[in-house]
Amino acid sequence: MGKFVITTRKNGEFQFNLKAGNGQTILASEGYSTKAACENGIESVRKNSQDDARYDRLEAKSGQVYFNLKAGNGQAIGNSEMYESAASRENGIESVKKNAPDATVEDQSA
Template identity: 45%
Template sequence: MFEIFKDKSGAFRFRLKAKNGEVILASEGYTQKTNCQKGVSSVKRNAKNEDRFELKQSSNSKWFFNLKAGNGQVVGTSEMFENETNVKNGVKSVMSTAAVAETVDLSK
């Protein structure tokens, strides 16, 4: 499920949750809700393509990934993972969840 919400600074954000309720992808902050909704649509489109996922290792040796749109812009970032195997499983989870996920607007 995608959740659209307002953060403490008033920016609109979305997060994608797996069936178990765990957040598997989160967005940047958007000033307008319509742009946040476009971000959700972009995730749904781009998550189908494994080539759009960029795996990265942080300075503390943990792993994460970015999902990028066709223009190369990051549309979502994962949580941190302990190892490469787990981050790859995270990618698979986003790929299988995003296309069929409903969107709930919590920002009202």
Template identity: 40%
Template sequence: MAVRFELHKNEKGQFHFSLKAADGGTLLSSEHYESKASAENGMASVKKNSVLPERFEKQVASDGRAYFTLKAANHQVVGTSPMFGTADKRDAMLAMVHAEAEHAAVHDHT
């Protein structure tokens, strides 16, 4: 299954990206960046850090839904997953990001 980055610009001129699964589902989303170059650096950071299992943090929200974050070497979050109904689903999506994000193509919609 091939994953891809989707780069977008919002109405305020900010840039953000999502890592999408082949079925279009979101695996990971970024913060909003003031510049396109910063968003591109964020995608590069996801590619670099996703190959390192220790950079992922498994989380559980207060309502019991599971999600994960991906952090850079400086411990800054570079991406956050959506909420999943179960820890098993979260873990499967995390494994997909870990296995495929490094080689994900970028689809620039800016």
């Protein structure tokens, strides 16, 4: 079962990572100025993760591929790691779809 882990960055911003059951990070957020905004980001991931149209499938200059998950307003709410193949990226997207809706939240920001 997946979980969202909230942490604090060195600059004081809050961020979350969605981790799969094996502990691997499958989605990382931007920085948020407040914990409440970070928690809203988690809810946005839960809500938008099931809509395949919300995933931007992208390629880096290095040739590796990745994805961004967008909210209804088009703003990116999470991005993936780099993958070696499009098939691996699709597996990552499926993992977000599977883990996000019921993931627990672990607050490590304190």
